[in-house]
Every structure is written in structure tokens, then in C-alpha cells.
Amino acid sequence: MARLWEPAATAPRGRRGRRGLAVAALSLGLVVLIGFMLLPTWERQRQYAGLRAHGVTATATIAYCATTSNNRPASVVVTCPGTFELDGRPVTEDILGLPRPLQSGDRVAVMVDPHDPHTVYPVADVRDGYQSGWLTQDAAVAAVALVLLVLVALSQTRAARRGPKPGRGVRG
Secondary structure: OOOOOOOHHHOOHHHHHHHHHHHHHHHHHHHHHHHHHHHHHHHHHHHHHHHHHHOEEEEEEEOOOEEEEOOOOOOEEEEOEEEEEEOOEEEEEEOOOOOOOOOOOOEEEEEEEOOEEEEEEEHHHHHHOHHHOOOOHHHHHHHHHHHHHHHHHHHHHHHHHHOOOOOOOOOO
16 A cells, blocks of 8 residues: 555555645645735835836825734734825825834825825835835745745656656555
8 A cells, every 4th residue: 555655656546646636736725825925015016116117206294103913923014194295285195115103293205106196105115125125024935835836846746757666566
């Protein structure tokens, strides 16, 4: 009887099929996890590209800041509505991407998309800050999942190439 730790090529045909199905399911799960983890980063990169292309700078005055924790213990979401002028009229929007809360009345240079005033980020973050790159917690988790996916693919490729050893039959 084949054991789960035996190479796929030496396992009986039914066992190889189930193992292949398990590997396919694991691989699909890892691909979905990678996509899910990188989706917010891709969206932020798209917003930053738009801001770099046609964003305008403004000075926002912070009304207040609030912090909340999401489902990750080390992750805190900072919400700071700020008021700034856009095309000569005052606009109040949440300033996205702030690394820490600011005090009421603080002023911060922001970049805003004139076509979508809801997209407001600090100028320094849009140009070259930490969050504008791919070095985020989600990207790190996605990188680990990608390494696991590559290891699964390599292990299955190696097992398929090895095949059964000469002189060793599979007991049934």
C-alpha cells in the first residue's frame, strides 16, 4: 500500500490522482491568496500613478484623527479628514496613507486627483514614501505564499521525474 510520503510516480494510480488533485487545490488556493493580498497594493499603485500623472498639490488642514485596529494585531488604520481647496472651493476628504495620527489643526501637503477628489494622499507618500512601494505587510505575505507555491511545484516536478525505482514494485 502506498503511503502519503511516497513519490507520486510510485503511488498507485488512484492515489496519484488524489495527490494531484490535492496539489492542484493547494496551488489554486495559494494563487488566490497571492491575488487577494496584492489587490490593495495594485489599487494603490494605480491611484498613485494617476496622482503622479495629473494630481495637484494642496495644503490640507486636519479636522481630527481617529485610529482603529483591523483584524491584524499590528495593523492600525488611521482616519484623518482634512480640508483643502480644489478649483477654488473647499473640499473635505479623508487623507489616505497617513502613517500616524496628526493633531487637529495640523497642516499637511497632499496630492489630490482633480477628477476624483476622494483620492487624497500625502505628497511625500505619493512621490517616494514607504507605502508607495511594494514593501507592505500584504506584499510580504504574498511573497511567502509565492515561495510556497514554487516549492510545491518543484516538489511535484521532482517526484514526477524520478518515477518508480527499478526493482521496486508497488505493492497492491
